[in-house]
Amino acid sequence: MTREWRDTFRERWVAQGGHFYEASDPKALDKVLKTAWTDLVGARFPAARVVISLPADLNMWPWDAWLREAGASEVVPWDPSRDMRALAAAAEVGVTGALWLAAETGTVAVAGGPLTGLLPTVLPPVHLVIVGVDALVPTVQEGLRALYAEDGLPPMVKLISGPSMTADIEGTLVVGVHGPGQVGVILYGNTENDGKKESA
Amino acid sequence: MIGKLPSDARPWPERRDAGLANATMRETLGLVTRRFSTGKRRVFLEDPAQDQARRAGVQAKRAAIADLDRLIAQFSSAVEAHGGVVRRAATAEEAVEAVKAIARQHQVQVVVKSKSMLTEEIQLNHGLEAAGIRVLETDLGEYIIQRAHETPSHILAPAAHKNRAQIRSLFETDAAEAGLRPPPSDAAETLTQYARERLRREFLEAGMGVTGANFGVAETGTVVLVTNEGNADLVASLPRVLVTVMGIEKLVARWEDLTLLIQQPAMNGIGQRLSAYTTLISGPAASAAEGPAAWYVVLVDNGRSRLRQTVFEDVLSCIRCGACLNVCPVFRQVGGHAYGSVYSGPIGVVETPLLTDFQVGAELPSVACTMCHACQEACPMDIRLAEHIVRLRQEKVRRRLNPPSLTASYHWWSRLWSTPEGYRRSLRLARAVQGLYRRQGRLVNAPGLARGWFQTRDMPPVAKETFLEWWARHRGGAS
Numbered sequence: 136m137t138r139e140w141r142d143t144f145r146e147r148w149v150a151q152g153g154h155f156y157e158a159s160d161p162k163a164l165d166k167v168l169k170t171a172w173t174d175l176v177g178a179r180f181p182a183a184r185v186v187i188s189l190p191a192d193l194n195m196w197p198w199d200a201w202l203r204e205a206g207a208s209e210v211v212p213w214d215p216s217r218d219m220r221a222l223a224a225a226a227e228v229g230v231t232g233a234l235w236l237a238a239e240t241g242t243v244a245v246a247g248g249p250l251t252g253l254l255p256t257v258l259p260p261v262h263l264v265i266v267g268v269d270a271l272v273p274t275v276q277e278g279l280r281a282l283y284a285e286d287g288l289p290p291m292v293k294l295i296s297g298p299s300m301t302a303d304i305e306g307t308l309v310v311g312v313h314g315p316g317q318v319g320v321i322l323y324g325n326t327e328n329d330g331k332k333e334s335a
Numbered sequence: 336m337i338g339k340l341p342s343d344a345r346p347w348p349e350r351r352d353a354g355l356a357n358a359t360m361r362e363t364l365g366l367v368t369r370r371f372s373t374g375k376r377r378v379f380l381e382d383p384a385q386d387q388a389r390r391a392g393v394q395a396k397r398a399a400i401a402d403l404d405r406l407i408a409q410f411s412s413a414v415e416a417h418g419g420v421v422r423r424a425a426t427a428e429e430a431v432e433a434v435k436a437i438a439r440q441h442q443v444q445v446v447v448k449s450k451s452m453l454t455e456e457i458q459l460n461h462g463l464e465a466a467g468i469r470v471l472e473t474d475l476g477e478y479i480i481q482r483a484h485e486t487p488s489h490i491l492a493p494a495a496h497k498n499r500a501q502i503r504s505l506f507e508t509d510a511a512e513a514g515l516r517p518p519p520s521d522a523a524e525t526l527t528q529y530a531r532e533r534l535r536r537e538f539l540e541a542g543m544g545v546t547g548a549n550f551g552v553a554e555t556g557t558v559v560l561v562t563n564e565g566n567a568d569l570v571a572s573l574p575r576v577l578v579t580v581m582g583i584e585k586l587v588a589r590w591e592d593l594t595l596l597i598q599q600p601a602m603n604g605i606g607q608r609l610s611a612y613t614t615l616i617s618g619p620a621a622s623a624a625e626g627p628a629a630w631y632v633v634l635v636d637n638g639r640s641r642l643r644q645t646v647f648e649d650v651l652s653c654i655r656c657g658a659c660l661n662v663c664p665v666f667r668q669v670g671g672h673a674y675g676s677v678y679s680g681p682i683g684v685v686e687t688p689l690l691t692d693f694q695v696g697a698e699l700p701s702v703a704c705t706m707c708h709a710c711q712e713a714c715p716m717d718i719r720l721a722e723h724i725v726r727l728r729q730e731k732v733r734r735r736l737n738p739p740s741l742t743a744s745y746h747w748w749s750r751l752w753s754t755p756e757g758y759r760r761s762l763r764l765a766r767a768v769q770g771l772y773r774r775q776g777r778l779v780n781a782p783g784l785a786r787g788w789f790q791t792r793d794m795p796p797v798a799k800e801t802f803l804e805w806w807a808r809h810r811g812g813a814s
């Protein structure tokens with residue numbers, strides 16, 4: 136199932152204007168990150184500053200070093216005791232994790248908490264999501280149900296289904312109004328295991 | 336309690352003609368309404384299961400309206416359990432006063448807003464500005480019309496009546512006032528980029544954010560906001576104070592109900608599976624780094640309760656998706672301003688007179704509908720819009736809200752045409768005089784009371800010989 140969900144997610148997310156990258160072997164994450172950086176940030180924002188807020192289970196990887204190697208001039212970790220509003224507003228790239236990815240709608244769900252922030256998802260012009268294959272769910276309905284079961288909703292949950300966009304001027308579609316114009320998902324982990332189990 | 340809605344003092348013919356004369360608006364509305372309707376068809380064809388969710392969602396909305404008092408109490412205690420504050424407002428004035436009091440309490444000078452029909456309905460900006468508070472709309476379309484001191488022409492495309500050159504010149508004035516660089520061209524991207532930079536500063540400095548709400552969940556005390564631009568996210572996460580202004584009819588009972596409904600506004604209104612940004616707020620911020628330290632929800636009635644337990648109750652299920660506007664042949668020609676109400680299109684025709692007990696928009700059911708029923712077919716919440724329009728016409732006759740000359744002419748017309756002989760007599764009469772009123776083969780005018788009917792219509796002339804006359808001549812006598 137995971138593989139089908141990945142395929143649907145990729146198809147819809149990309150159709151809605153998002154970028155999709157995959158590191159089926161997490162060892163390749165640094166390389167995939169570099170590719171994503173070249174596409175989304177690249178020449179558009181040379182010496183970009185990054186504000187990063189990842190869940191604890193992603194901290195096993197050296198993101199700071201990887202991002203600098205990809206081209207970041209500065210990597211600011213989420214720290215609620217600092218003025219994150221100003222720091223996130225000054226950054227060109229926001230990096231976060233995700234609660235889940237819904238295949239049917241091509242949606243990334245993110246939540247804020249005492250230690251993680253949502254400003255990196257909306258203030259910088261580029262938003263990059265790093266998330267494992269376990270996070271895939273078939274629909275928004277399922278994702279929302281899971282959220283509720285975990286009792287006590289986070290104060291703010293966001294469902295992101297593409298870049299920020301508008302058609303308010305003569306009906307012309309423009310991306311990157313108030314939120315990011317570039318959104319990318321890096322999915323890591325193997326979707327094949329699951330598929331094999333099914334066919335066995 | 337009767338609701339209060341702002342109204343445009345110009346009479347209908349003037350508003351209608353202004354709409355018809357605005358080429359930019361008609362072009363843009365034609366483009367976006369067609370794009371929205373095509374998209375809607377596509378997403379429902381691709382996901383047939385979504386229609387089941389929609390139907391279950393309709394049931395959930397109906398059940399919520401029937402149980403509204405309990406849901407309001409449940410929602411309020413859930414919000415307060417998470418540290419939010421709920422205020423109730425029976426009227427538009429009370430709602431504005433409540434928001435003003437919150438702003439005063441927190442010594443707010445600048446407010447940033449995301450798009451909300453309800454705040455247009457209660458004229459919140461006006462109230463706040465009168466109290467010396469600066470208000471900035473942050474939805475791009477709303478920002479444009481705020482600069483132009485105008486009102487929205489479509490719920491989902493508020494600035495559809497403005498062209499790029501007009502927008503550029505508005506932004507040039509705006510840039511001069513704000514000490515910013517004006518947009519270097521009139522390309523849609525450039526103008527959008529200007530608005531992004533212009534509003535970014537305000538977002539970071541504003542003391543209070545104001546949003547509307549698409550849904551409220553009683554069980555969890557959650558408010559749901561849907562946008563494509565991401566501005567509601569910024570409104571809800573940058574200022575230290577957040578005020579959500581929500582109509583009581585937005586409540587649903589359970590989280591599960593929300594899961595059925597959450598895609599419906601985007602699927603039906605703009606043909607997307609979900610809007611780019613859906614934000615679910617269930618309490619003030621978890622940390623000082625982002626989000627509001629104080630969260631208020633103002634629950635507004637303003638005439639809504641009057642509709643409960645009446646034949647019009649289903650109107651309260653409206654999710655403001657705009658699908659009925661997108662398919663309405665009248666709306667697509669005249670645009671939103673012609674309706675003279677914040678709510679335009681078929682739902683505006685029904686809701687404006689209902690909320691205000693015919694104080695505003697009493698003319699709408701008679702003039703702004705061709706009885707084609709497209710809206711009723713398009714409405715995802717199965718609101719019987721066209722049937723309601725007929726009911727409102729009947730109610731107008733009952734209450735004698737039409738000009739006496741109009742009532743009299745329809746009375747005589749129906750008398751005349753309710754017998755075959757009366758009908759034939761009227762044809763003979765028309766044939767005798769129609770030569771005076773023909774232009775290019777069409778009838779374009781008539782004497783007396785019938786003149787009004789022809790102001791916006793024409794019709795084919797009566798034939799030299801009707802079929803019945805021909806029949807009587809050839810076969811009538813036979814066998």
Ligand code: SF4
Binds near residue numbers: 652654715716717
């Ligand atoms: S009346 Fe129906 S179609 Fe019209 S905006 Fe409301 S829910 Fe949508």
